[in-house]
Amino acid sequence: ETGVTQTPRHLVMGMTNKKSLKCEQHLGHNAMYWYKQSAKKPLELMFVYNFKEQTENNSVPSRFSPECPNSSHLFLHLHTLQPEDSALYLCASSQDPASGSNTGELFFGEGSRLTVL
Amino acid sequence: ILNVEQSPQSLHVQEGDSTNFTCSFPSSNFYALHWYRWETAKSPEALFVMTLNGDEKKKGRISATLNTKEGYSYLYIKGSQPEDSATYLCAFPNQAGTALIFGKGTTLSVSS
Numbered sequence: 001e002t003g004v005t006q007t008p009r010h011l012v013m014g015m016t017n018k019k020s021l022k023c024e025q026h027l028g029h030n031a032m033y034w035y036k037q038s039a040k041k042p043l044e045l046m047f048v049y050n051f052k053e054q055t056e057n058n059s060v061p062s063r064f065s066p067e068c069p070n071s072s073h074l075f076l077h078l079h080t081l082q083p084e085d086s087a088l089y090l091c092a093s094s095q096d097p098a099s100g101s102n103t104g105e106l107f108f109g110e111g112s113r114l115t116v117l
Numbered sequence: 118i119l120n121v122e123q124s125p126q127s128l129h130v131q132e133g134d135s136t137n138f139t140c141s142f143p144s145s146n147f148y149a150l151h152w153y154r155w156e157t158a159k160s161p162e163a164l165f166v167m168t169l170n171g172d173e174k175k176k177g178r179i180s181a182t183l184n185t186k187e188g189y190s191y192l193y194i195k196g197s198q199p200e201d202s203a204t205y206l207c208a209f210p211n212q213a214g215t216a217l218i219f220g221k222g223t224t225l226s227v228s229s
Contacts, residue, residue: 004160033216035219040221041221042121042206042219042220042221042222043161043206043219045211045216045217045218048215048216050215055213055215056211056213056215056216090160090161104166105151105163105166106151106153106161106163106208106217107163108160108161108162109160110158110159110160111160
């Protein structure tokens with residue numbers, strides 16, 4: 001089983017749809033992340049969960065709603081998206097020291113390619 | 118605003134050539150510098166996590182150096198092979214220390 005698994009790998013949705021992206025990590029890590037990769041832009045941090053608590057929301061619009069029910073699972077709920085939200089959404093996990101500082105390497109999933117029509 | 122700059126943006130070399138890329142980052146409050154390799158249709162994978170000024174790390178034909186005082190890191194590939202074709206990303210912790218901020222990457226293409 002791969003370390004970080006994302007589903008679905010590809011998703012096409014209309015602007016009025018509600019869908020969710022799922023991420024699962026089998027590495028025993030305590031921190032999980034959502035990043036967005038748009039064309040010709042660097043990976044953009046969206047959300048960080050550390051010990052299931054959201055520690056970072058990088059000014060992401062409310063049409064993106066994260067959920068972290070436990071340290072192994074992370075969801076990104078999508079609602080009323082815009083065509084410019086079409087991108088590759090990457091989930092990652094890491095093992096962070098209890099202090100909350102982050103020097104641990106990230107382990108990424110293969111991403112969910114989202115197209116909003 | 119925290120900026121991680123990488124250059125060049127893309128690079129095309131012939132098999133057997135050696136090459137290097139640059140990552141620039143803020144030199145104040147240094148904590149760690151990460152390098153990742155991202156092959157097409159795969160997930161990014163960590164190459165190195167560097168924490169000490171003057172550090173040099175090596176993995177096969179790939180090596181990296183770190184200068185925290187002047188805020189740069191070099192990634193070197195010796196004798197490039199087609200399988201080295203990928204985007205190489207560097208990343209730096211955000212100010213809160215809760216996540217990594219990535220540069221735009223250097224996309225390497227190696228022709229046989």
